[in-house]
Amino acid sequence: DQQVKQNSPSLSVQEGRISILNCDYTNSMFDYFLWYKKYPAEGPTFLISISSIKDKNEDGRFTVFLNKSAKHLSLHIVPSQPGDSAVYFCAASASRSNTGKLIFGQGTTLQVKP
């Protein structure tokens, strides 16, 4: 039972253009969402997060949008840079559980071409 889904295994964009990575979830108890970036042979690195009380959070080139009614979130990277090429994981948590447990999607591999 996959509660967090990233339906696109891979995405390729040109340098300077926008990258949009999508994530869907099924559990309505989730109220905190995060994006992680992972390079090969390294651990995931926290990128940006959003609480369910917001619908947008921005940090530099990275913006996360949350659509609670659709149970959908997306990560926008603009402008995309070759160094952004990595695997991006979406994760969700239910604060009511009070455990910090994160449920991860299966990841989307982003390739930014120079």
Add this chain to the structure above:
Amino acid sequence: DTAVSQTPKYLVTQMGNDKSIKCEQNLGHDTMYWYKQDSKKFLKIMFSYNNKELIINETVPNRFSPKSPDKAHLNLHINSLELGDSAVYFCASSLTIGTSGAYEQYFGPGTRLTVT
């Protein structure tokens, strides 16, 4: 100045052996986690400790036993290793659950375990 470190980075061993993976964090966090990333690349939580107390224990075979000697360390011991245990194991840490930013978990570089 490594934040979350794991040893070893690679571990190759035979079925039936017992092995341990160590994790240490110097971030001052008091919650630590173990995740398993399988061949399909899913990252799944296995265990979590808060101040040396077990708070998450997912459906994991009891051959896996975490041990937290202090809040900066969380080790994973695996008995009677099986082929299906081959995976990358990640350690992570975070602030106390319930505090601001507690969901931002910081990961170690991973330990690639290969069971032959």
